[in-house]
Amino acid sequence: MSGRIGKRLSDGLTEMLRRLRQPEVLFLLPTATLAGFWLGGETGLLLVALGAPLAGFALGALNRPEAAIPPMPDGLQGLALRPQLIGVLETALRDAPVSGLQTGCIVVQFDDAALLLDRHGRAAQTEVLARCAERLCSALRSGDVVARLEGGGFAIALHPQRRLDLESMIQLAARLQAAIAPPISLNAARLYVSCSIGFCLGLAAPSANGRSLLDAAQIAADEALRNGPSAIRAFAPDMARKHSDRDALRGQLETALDQGEIRAHFQPQISTDTGEITGFEALARWQHPARGIVPPAEFLGAIEEAGLAERLGEVMLFQALTALTRWDRAGLKVPRVGVNLSAAELRNPRFVEKLEWEIDRFGLNPDRIGIEILETVVATTENDVIVRNIAALAKLGCGIDLDDFGTGHASITNIRRFAVNRLKIDRSFVTHIDTDPGQQKIVAAILSLAEQLDLDTLAEGVETPGEHAILAQLGCRHVQGFGIARPMPFDQVQDWMARHDSRLAPLPRIGSGATK
Missing domain, CATH: 3.20.20.450 (EAL domain)
Known part of the structure; x- marks a missing residue:
């Protein structure tokens, strides 16, 4: 606690000194000093010396403008971030034994995402993602939470419900693919986008926590992407083992390249x-x-x-x-x-x-x-x-x-x-x-x-x-x-x-x- 207080004081003093060096402050300082001495003598001078900078700093802190955030397309605004999605899944899993309601996680990966970037550029890719996000949200229930993932995919935390099984998850995944399928008009071109989907039921997650459930759905989505386009895969325990093996293989390949084993x-x-x-x-x-x-x-x-x-x-x-x-x-x-x-x-x-x-x-x-x-x-x-x-x-x-x-x-x-x-x-x-x-x-x-x-x-x-x-x-x-x-x-x-x-x-x- 004392460390955090010390850091806040240090940051505050740094900011105060920075503001005292501003031209408008330096211009008014002589006038304020003379007025303080004339009105209150040494006591007034002391109050000006200590109070004015602190007041200016306080007002500046209150009025400090937020850093500019580049605008995002409408379809990507309001989406959850990965930590928020994990928190939603965590809550649903924790409440499941009492409520009797089940949750699940879906990860949507786009087929040929690299090709889309190559052909049309980063701005077009972002716009296509925004349109796809809108379509996904329209195909889901109001309580479902959609988050954007690194690399251009989306993750969905399903609102807890009574009946959630393998069949209903496959039906939902197919509905999401159908929502994505219609062509997207962009810069006088019609783009066709397909996606591969992986999912995991809450009861099938390797561990009863939100991160484990999201990771399992991601592993299933990776498997779907390898078998795509437009594939759907449910998480299975052997997928985690294969995923771990692939991660280990990647590490071995880096070592192999470094040590000249690949010739x-x-x-x-x-x-x-x-x-x-x-x-x-x-x-x-x-x-x-x-x-x-x-x-x-x-x-x-x-x-x-x-x-x-x-x-x-x-x-x-x-x-x-x-x-x-x-x-x-x-x-x-x-x-x-x-x-x-x-x-x-x-x-x-x-x-x-x-x-x-x-x-x-x-x-x-x-x-x-x-x-x-x-x-x-x-x-x-x-x-x-x-x-x-x-x-x-x-x-x-x-x-x-x-x-x-x-x-x-x-x-x-x-x-x-x-x-x-x-x-x-x-x-x-x-x-x-x-x-x-x-x-x-x-x-x-x-x-x-x-x-x-x-x-x-x-x-x-x-x-x-x-x-x-x-x-x-x-x-x-x-x-x-x-x-x-x-x-x-x-x-x-x-x-x-x-x-x-x-x-x-x-x-x-x-x-x-x-x-x-």
């Missing part, structure tokens, strides 16, 4: 015409100290969720450039190495500048680095930063590969707009192509499109000699896959190249440029 493995790409090595793709592999090699499917998603994609990209680029430099010094012919870019890297306005600096630092030409971009990014993005970055990469001289082609609905317009150099045919069209006429027709159509657009082609996921042969006959220029070689660490590449070159000499050419 580039290199998978060769070869010409179907000559069989010569035309490049490598750098692929992330995690050498776990206890588990050994961890498959990328088990950690790449967690890297994205944890916001570590840019750090991983920096690691992979550095190792790719280092490998190229060392191969050059050893006299090995490796035309280029491809690196995969995440959407997070492409959204960074300074990415191309950083990449150019790194390439210059290693003394390499930009065309030695191939940039692999998922077709889904090219097909959906309207983000000006991403568009500018890809254009700048092409202008710099890096080859642009459209990865997993055939799965993301990229238009010809986008292929030209992004200055794509090569189509990488997705492995789903390559599997069993030697025995499936339908697969052959699809790949033949892709190759015909590439030829008309003057684009290079590479088929991924080639696993058998038959697949390799038919792709060569159809005119695909490069192949990559386990049938050629598995991704390998840097220190195994030189030996593999030597073995490959020794087998290459006696082999006849089977591609479109074969000698007749």
Whole structure:
């Protein structure tokens, strides 16, 4: 208590001294001093010296203007904050044994929230959230409490009621999704927004307190978002365990990046015409100290969720450039190495500048680095930063590969707009192509499109000699896959190249440029 009083006195004296230095106070001080001495002598002078500053400070404290708060759209004004929502849930849970009424918590997460931000910007995102908040409130009862969460979602504390079970919660979640679904008119555009919802009944919360109930609903919402769009999930105890495992995995990934456990493995790409090595793709592999090699499917998603994609990209680029430099010094012919870019890297306005600096630092030409971009990014993005970055990469001289082609609905317009150099045919069209006429027709159509657009082609996921042969006959220029070689660490590449070159000499050419 005495500490708080001392702090208040100290703050008060500081404020008083600040106010005494104001010009209007300094101007009036001589007049007030003379008047006090004339009216009351030394006593009056003392009263002026002590009383005037204190009175001024008191009046100033009463009239001190509040800090300006930027206006929020109508739909977001009046919403509860997270601590308030927890308090509401806490009260309902505490009263439940006496009242016999049950509560629950719902968390609403928006599908493709990052895409909305990329396409339309922060102001539009805030306006869309405001409209959605209004729609949610209109679909709820008057006693339900809505709070805005960090990251753009909403949480709802349901007013205690007699009947609240799994079925009624699912019905309510579906009603909220239906309320969100109609298009939103914004800046002469019609935006369609969907949401995934997680919820937890009060009786199902891991602990009988408001924070635990909200956390459980959030875990369920995260699970719904991963299975979305427009998914609904009820909290179950195993979700908490999986959530804890994912949190632990994120911590391990940060450590792995710091300690160099995640390294580039290199998978060769070869010409179907000559069989010569035309490049490598750098692929992330995690050498776990206890588990050994961890498959990328088990950690790449967690890297994205944890916001570590840019750090991983920096690691992979550095190792790719280092490998190229060392191969050059050893006299090995490796035309280029491809690196995969995440959407997070492409959204960074300074990415191309950083990449150019790194390439210059290693003394390499930009065309030695191939940039692999998922077709889904090219097909959906309207983000000006991403568009500018890809254009700048092409202008710099890096080859642009459209990865997993055939799965993301990229238009010809986008292929030209992004200055794509090569189509990488997705492995789903390559599997069993030697025995499936339908697969052959699809790949033949892709190759015909590439030829008309003057684009290079590479088929991924080639696993058998038959697949390799038919792709060569159809005119695909490069192949990559386990049938050629598995991704390998840097220190195994030189030996593999030597073995490959020794087998290459006696082999006849089977591609479109074969000698007749």
